Amino acid sequence: DMNQSNKSKEDMSDMVHDSTVPLKSSKGKNExxxxxxxxxxxxxxxxxxxxxxxxxxxxxxxxxxxxxxxxxxxxxxxxxxxxxxxxxxxxxxxxxxxxxxxxxxxxxxxxxxxxxxxxxxxxxxxxxxxxxxxxxxxxxxxxxxxxxxxxxxxxxxxxxxxxxxxxxNKNAEKLPHEYGVNDLPLILQDKSFDSNKQLDYEKAKNDDGTTGNTGLVNGKVDPKLTVNKGLVRLRILNASNARVYHLKFDNGMKFDHIASDGGYLNKPKKVSEIQMAPSERNEILVDFSKVKGDHVNLVNEDGKVILPIHFIDSHQSFQASDEKISTLNLNNVKVSPKEKEMKATKKVVLAGMGQNVTINGKKFDKNRIDLKQKVNKTEIWEIENKKGAMGGMVHPFHLHGTQFKVISVDGKNPPEEMQGYKDTISLNPGQKVKIAVRFNHKGIYMFHCHNLEHEDNGMMGHIKVS
Ligand code: C2O
Ligand code: CU
CATH class of the missing domain: 2.60.40.420 (Cupredoxins -  blue copper proteins)
Incomplete structure (x- = not known):
């Protein structure tokens, strides 16, 4: 098709470069x-x-x-x-x-x-x-x-x-909090195994971010989870090197998003999908008592099963009515009018792919201080994921030593799920965000892309807080 080949020659800048290896569905063999x-x-x-x-x-x-x-x-x-x-x-x-x-x-x-x-x-x-x-x-x-x-x-x-x-936090006491029973951590990772079922990082390694075809939850391949058919809190960590997940349930059910990286959202938010870039955490409350049947699958956007979840009926299961949960005041994170007005005094430009990744045009230098900020003083940082002629990649930006507030995403108010404290924010090619950053301690901290191969390829800098 002429039109298409012309377009691809002239303008590749809309392309999102993505070398993510497709994930296999969990076979649900290992609890x-x-x-x-x-x-x-x-x-x-x-x-x-x-x-x-x-x-x-x-x-x-x-x-x-x-x-x-x-x-x-x-x-x-x-x-x-x-x-x-x-x-x-x-x-x-x-x-x-x-x-x-x-x-x-x-x-x-x-x-x-x-x-x-x-x-x-x-x-x-x-x-x-x-x-x-x-x-x-x-x-x-x-x-x-x-x-x-x-x-x-x-x-x-x-x-x-x-x-x-x-x-x-008194209100949070109403949430399920029995570790391993109704308050469950899920550590998501993806890896590849060779023909002898060995991990081999050198073979799996990709400069654009190492992804594997095998999903793991809490270190188990082909994972499954058995829970009480009640209200369950899932604390999800994306500890993958580079994979971004879009998680949902295969019956389309809604659930409450209650916390992100730095703690509780102000109020639970009903959602049917959450996006998780590397290093992000999200806590969700799922009412499994509403599910018809004996199981439901936690799936990725492409429908691949991350975790089959099977139910046992139990009297111990934590019951709380939906109404109560969705009106809980869990936190009070606010962007002040002053913070809204403040001009950005720090700029961070993320760019490149593979080995050519940079921040503000530079690669990491262990002897260079890139930015400076005063302790206990809020500054607005503008983070940009700059597209190249060949498009670009998602870059999850992470800052050490503090939790920031998101002021805007592409000039607009951030979506509710970004209105809590965060330490990582994922940017698509071309996106710009503003964050309010305040450090409570002095020292030298890192800021970097949390695609770990990008970080290792030098997409990282130092900030000195004094
Ligand atoms: Cu999760 Cu610089 O780190
Ligand atoms: Cu990156």
């Missing part, structure tokens, strides 16, 4: 388990201490086939670190890997010197104690390694764990 809650080494009033060890182990993703994997305090992924607002936390970090690593607390508002960016390396065999005070509202956060340029590889091999922050 998922939930990470253990990490036991403190000691607790004394508001003081708590933990030990977290990064280690190399083996995991049989398929029966009879052990593959080399990394894990925190285990063979794959990590435990849930439960912290309370106001707590003084000590963590002993231990590197039992045969390579350098760092321990980064994604979404946690901590001083720069304990944030675990690429300059805070622990060598093989090294240990280090860090401490910080928790001073942010309830949220589902996570931790993962950040060594440059090996973040993608170490996360892919299994290093990722959850952090739960709890506070005294």
């Amino acid at each position: 998922i388990t939930f990470p253990k809650i990490l036991k403190p080494d000691s607790v004394d009033g508001h003081h708590v201490s933990y030990t977290i060890t990064a280690q190399q182990r083996k995991t049989a993703f398929y029966p009879g086939h052990k593959s080399d994997t990394f894990g925190y305090n285990g063979n794959l992924l990590g435990p849930v670190v439960k912290l309370k607002k106001g707590q003084n936390v000590k963590i002993k970090l231990v590197n039992h890997l045969n390579e350098d690593t760092t321990f980064h607390w994604h979404g946690l508002e901590v001083p720069g010197d304990v944030d675990g960016g690429p300059d805070q390396v622990l060598k093989p065999g090294e240990e280090k104690n860090i401490s910080f005070k928790v001073n942010q509202p309830a949220a589902t956060l996570w931790f993962h390694p950040h060594p440059s340029p090996h973040t993608g590889e170490q996360v892919y091999k299994g290093l990722a764990g959850l952090i739960y922050i709890e506070d005294n």
Whole structure:
């Protein structure tokens, strides 16, 4: 067709470059388990201490086939670190890997010197104690390694764990909160396995973002979940290197979106689909008692099954009427009129694909400070995903050390699901967003694309907060 070939020659700039490997549907063979809650080494009033060890182990993703994997305090992924607002936390970090690593607390508002960016390396065999005070509202956060340029590889091999922050939010007490019963973490990842069912990062690696054909939930391939047929809270983390999910249920049912990266939304929002870019968290409440039949599938936009969910009838199931849930006031995140008026004083331009990715035209330099900001002072950042002549790619922009508010998306008010605190915002090619950024601690922090291969290819910078 003449018209089409002419168009493709003249104008490729509308193309969204996407080398994502298609995902296979889960065969529902393996019941998922939930990470253990990490036991403190000691607790004394508001003081708590933990030990977290990064280690190399083996995991049989398929029966009879052990593959080399990394894990925190285990063979794959990590435990849930439960912290309370106001707590003084000590963590002993231990590197039992045969390579350098760092321990980064994604979404946690901590001083720069304990944030675990690429300059805070622990060598093989090294240990280090860090401490910080928790001073942010309830949220589902996570931790993962950040060594440059090996973040993608170490996360892919299994290093990722959850952090739960709890506070005294009275209204949130009405939400399901029995861990492993009606309050369930779902860690989504995708990987590829070779003919011997081994993980091989070098083979799977793609400079545009490594995606795999096999979906995993909480580290299980062909996952399934069995739950009480009642109200269930799902805390979903996209811990994939690069895959973006558009999650929904295959019966089209609606559910309540209650929290995003940095904590609760002001009110639950009825939705039938959520988008999740790498590193984003979303918490949803699903009333399975309304489903006809004995199961429903959590699916991706293309209908591929991420997680089949089967029901058992149980008297323990948490019942709360829909009305009550949807009117809960969970939070009070507001963009002030002043913040709305403020001009952007920082600009961040994300551009490129593959190895040619840049931020503000530059690649990461461990010796360069790219931006500076004063502590406790709000600035407006404008983030742009700049299209090239060949179109562009989705870039999930992530900022360390703080939770920001989204002021606008392409000049318009952000959709409700972006009106809570966030630490990552995904931009399509050509998109521009404004965010209000305030740091409560000093130090040097990272900002980067959370497509981990883009990050490793230098799509990252430093901000110095003083
Ligand atoms: Cu999830 Cu710079 O990290
Ligand atoms: Cu990117």
